[in-house]
Amino acid sequence: MTPKEQSAATREIAARAPIIPVLVIDDLAHARPLAEALVAGGLPALEVTLRTPCALDAIRAMAAVPGGIVGAGTLLTPEDVRAAKAAGARFGVSPGATPRLIAACAAEGLPLLPGAATATEVMVLFEQGYDMLKFFPAEAAGGAPALKAIGAPIPQVAFCPTGGVTPANAPGYLSLPNVVCAGGSWVAPRDRLAAGDWAGIEALARAAASLGR
Numbered sequence: 635m636t637p638k639e640q641s642a643a644t645r646e647i648a649a650r651a652p653i654i655p656v657l658v659i660d661d662l663a664h665a666r667p668l669a670e671a672l673v674a675g676g677l678p679a680l681e682v683t684l685r686t687p688c689a690l691d692a693i694r695a696m697a698a699v700p701g702g703i704v705g706a707g708t709l710l711t712p713e714d715v716r717a718a719k720a721a722g723a724r725f726g727v728s729p730g731a732t733p734r735l736i737a738a739c740a741a742e743g744l745p746l747l748p749g750a751a752t753a754t755e756v757m758v759l760f761e762q763g764y765d766m767l768k769f770f771p772a773e774a775a776g777g778a779p780a781l782k783a784i785g786a787p788i789p790q791v792a793f794c795p796t797g798g799v800t801p802a803n804a805p806g807y808l809s810l811p812n813v814v815c816a817g818g819s820w821v822a823p824r825d826r827l828a829a830g831d832w833a834g835i836e837a838l839a840r841a842a843a844s845l846g847r
């Protein structure tokens with residue numbers, strides 16, 4: 635799968651809702667009800683970070699939820715890419731990008747949303763065919779003004795800013811022509827997961843789904 639084809643796929647997935655929830659799942663039992671709540675709230679594209687021991691099993695469980703599109707986040711190595719694909723991930727997200735990671739995604743046919751934070755990083759990925767990127771770490775790297783500035787000379791590249799995005803600053807990103815959606819963890823707070831507050835998470839998702847609209 636070429637980088638161009640990968641970006642076409644991630645762009646289509648990103649365009650389905652203004653926010654991609656970034657999920658850290660500690661308890662496998664949370665996976666399915668969490669995905670159901672987020673999808674019911676209007677956020678179909680879900681990023682499960684590979685930061686917890688049950689993350690791959692969580693992807694497996696969530697991939698079965700109707701209407702959801704489950705991806706794997708925190709892809710760092712080719713092994714992560716292979717494991718994510720085997721678990722049923724439909725896309726991958728990484729904080730940056732390396733040649734080995736890109737080669738693995740091409741070989742596995744896993745559409746990658748690679749991270750970039752500077753004009754040079756954006757240009758290196760664009761040169762390879764990627765035109766849909768994750769802007770990470772969004773707030774620390776200059777926020778919406780930085781992304782707006784990058785968009786002036788490189789308008790062909792679209793972004794999903796992630797890292798420090800909140801309901802308060804998300805509209806600033808979503809108003810930019812080079813932003814398709816944003817990623818954020820606030821729709822699935824650890825305390826609500828621990829409490830099994832699926833109705834509360836659905837309400838957070840519904841509010842996030844209406845951002846920028």
Ligand SMILES: O=C(O)C(=O)C[C@H](O)[C@H](O)COP(=O)(O)O
Nearest residue numbers: 683707708729796797798818819
């Ligand atoms: O795990 C990854 O792949 C990452 O790149 C990190 C995430 O983008 C941030 O953890 C977003 O988290 P918040 O800033 O809380 O919204």
